[in-house]
Amino acid sequence: MRAELIVIGAGPAGLAASLAASARGTRVALVDAATETGGQFYRQPATGLGAGRPEALHHRWRTWERLRDGLAASSVRVLTDHHVWCVERKSGGFTVHALLGPEQQEPAEVHARAVLLATGGYEHVLPFPGWTLPGVVTAGGAQAMLKGQLVVPGRRAVVAGTGPLLLPVATGLAAAGVEVAALVESTGPGRLARHGRALAGKLPEGAGYAARLLRHRVPVLARHAVVRAHGDDRLTGVTVAALDTAGRVRPGTERRLPCDTLAVGHGMLPHTDLASGLGCRLDGLAVAVDAEQRTDVPGVWAAGESTGIGGAALALAEGHIAGCSAAAHLRGTAPTPAPAALKARTGLRSSAAALDAAYAPPAHWPEQVTDDTVVCRCEEVTAGAVRDALDLGASDERTVKLLTRAGMGWCQGRMCQTAVAGLAGCPPAPSRRPFARPVPLGVLARQHTQEELS
Amino acid sequence: MNPLEPAGARPGPAFTVTFDGRPVRALPGQTVAAVLWAAGVTSWRATRGEGRPRGVFCGIGVCFDCLVTVNGRPNQRACLVPVRPGDVIGTQEGTGHEGADHDGADDGGDGHAG
Ligand SMILES: Cc1cc2nc3c(=O)[nH]c(=O)nc-3n(C[C@H](O)[C@H](O)[C@H](O)COP(=O)(O)OP(=O)(O)OC[C@H]3O[C@@H](n4cnc5c(N)ncnc54)[C@H](O)[C@@H]3O)c2cc1C
Ligand code: FES
Numbered sequence: 086m087r088a089e090l091i092v093i094g095a096g097p098a099g100l101a102a103s104l105a106a107s108a109r110g111t112r113v114a115l116v117d118a119a120t121e122t123g124g125q126f127y128r129q130p131a132t133g134l135g136a137g138r139p140e141a142l143h144h145r146w147r148t149w150e151r152l153r154d155g156l157a158a159s160s161v162r163v164l165t166d167h168h169v170w171c172v173e174r175k176s177g178g179f180t181v182h183a184l185l186g187p188e189q190q191e192p193a194e195v196h197a198r199a200v201l202l203a204t205g206g207y208e209h210v211l212p213f214p215g216w217t218l219p220g221v222v223t224a225g226g227a228q229a230m231l232k233g234q235l236v237v238p239g240r241r242a243v244v245a246g247t248g249p250l251l252l253p254v255a256t257g258l259a260a261a262g263v264e265v266a267a268l269v270e271s272t273g274p275g276r277l278a279r280h281g282r283a284l285a286g287k288l289p290e291g292a293g294y295a296a297r298l299l300r301h302r303v304p305v306l307a308r309h310a311v312v313r314a315h316g317d318d319r320l321t322g323v324t325v326a327a328l329d330t331a332g333r334v335r336p337g338t339e340r341r342l343p344c345d346t347l348a349v350g351h352g353m354l355p356h357t358d359l360a361s362g363l364g365c366r367l368d369g370l371a372v373a374v375d376a377e378q379r380t381d382v383p384g385v386w387a388a389g390e391s392t393g394i395g396g397a398a399l400a401l402a403e404g405h406i407a408g409c410s411a412a413a414h415l416r417g418t419a420p421t422p423a424p425a426a427l428k429a430r431t432g433l434r435s436s437a438a439a440l441d442a443a444y445a446p447p448a449h450w451p452e453q454v455t456d457d458t459v460v461c462r463c464e465e466v467t468a469g470a471v472r473d474a475l476d477l478g479a480s481d482e483r484t485v486k487l488l489t490r491a492g493m494g495w496c497q498g499r500m501c502q503t504a505v506a507g508l509a510g511c512p513p514a515p516s517r518r519p520f521a522r523p524v525p526l527g528v529l530a531r532q533h534t535q536e537e538l539s
Numbered sequence: 540m541n542p543l544e545p546a547g548a549r550p551g552p553a554f555t556v557t558f559d560g561r562p563v564r565a566l567p568g569q570t571v572a573a574v575l576w577a578a579g580v581t582s583w584r585a586t587r588g589e590g591r592p593r594g595v596f597c598g599i600g601v602c603f604d605c606l607v608t609v610n611g612r613p614n615q616r617a618c619l620v621p622v623r624p625g626d627v628i629g630t631q632e633g634t635g636h637e638g639a640d641h642d643g644a645d646d647g648g649d650g651h652a653g
Contacts, residue, residue, distance in 0.1 A: 133568025226598025
């Protein structure tokens, strides 16, 4: 298939970008791995479930309706069930390589003059004893299963970690009938207050969640952390403890909460594989973009969480600006984004920075990671093995990986990278993964043959 | 309460799949992970090294903790794969290749680069 602009990712950022570009006369193909558009924030219940009131489990539904109806009325070609594993730069444009459907065996290609990466992010979880037990899930994962599949993982849950995502997860689970025994947030109210000015715009949203937590009688334990999950084959409870102002566990404050589910998260990390495969510069762990959301590779734009974590409203603003810019460059004109989007981006970026600083995981979390705690879930590498590698002289995650295999498994370090870096006492370095998805060797071999023939 | 209620869900007719030989009720559109969660099952894999149980972790296809065998094919991500009537789902032991039914099944485990 051929388009002028391929947008990868149909979350808030990709939807806003596709609509803006197509409204400006660009032929857009919108590609997503999921079976429905919406991304993480507007994740839709599977069609077969026949949800009559899908809005009950969502917030800001009106915005979704506007995006959905706009998309239906537009000329955007929507390609769902396309798992993109690589974007290739060719003379005069780009080829997007995807695998079709849930089994991801059949290849498909889409060609265009420009690409816009709106691939979002995934949840960050730092290890602690017991975090591999069934019943322990990421907070966003619990939310995704609830919104998309209308199932909950258990009857009594603890929601824990740090960050704004814990609020919709705790209230969402409670609204779905799960008893939420506690919301355990490692950040204390003082740290939020210190960033009060930049967060002022977030106050009404925060107050709304506070009211819902109260209504569902969810106790909030601020400046607390889950220090251990208990159970043999399945989660039976967690131990929570209070933290001091430096983020260390206050001895004697540990107490046990029985539960069958722990939804845990420590913020989000951007998806940057496709961008780094294209050679785009990264800024820390996110794709670096200019004021028009352009990456440093000509013809490649990026928007939303892939350029830094900031929530759905920021993703919408960035997507709009990126879509306008891509359309203008394809036409050889000047971009015309809505001034409201530019203004929203400035405000939301500063509150995102403040949230990021306020919700940093406790500085001393590695002290809670016992030697027998699994750090790399795929390769079953323990913290003890990582520490042995550090004793042998490894001083960064790459050397630890070579000595222990941490990060070499199925997920390619997505789940353990920041933890290994944290144990090594260095900042996580952006990783270069050649493919964004596992690719059958048969598909690669076919690819190679075609190239040799052409 | 059950989350189908607040969402006003009127799913199509339920059907049956099996998990480790026993029948489990499934709804159209559900993934393998959702069917198992709804049946109260939270683990369906034993790790290669220690044989430890695992199930859903990230819920969105990133962590590969939820690998499972479906119709003889190991290493399918339960959180992504939708069920079909009659599917035979089985706990995956290790890499899923020992004792797996290879007949006619092009398994997704070998021959992946990534
Ligand atoms: C599991 C999870 C649940 C969340 N739930 C909430 C919530 O309930 N409330 C809230 O405020 N925030 C939530 N968030 C935060 C949310 O990610 C953002 O606020 C917002 O959705 C970001 O928008 P985006 O457009 O940048 O990315 P996303 O909404 O994440 O959209 C990215 C899209 O790109 C697609 N994609 C990624 N890589 C590829 C690829 N290689 N090939 C094809 N398609 C690809 C994905 O399928 C996805 O649809 C959640 C995050 C996660 C990870
Ligand atoms: S739960 Fe993470 S890949 Fe399925």
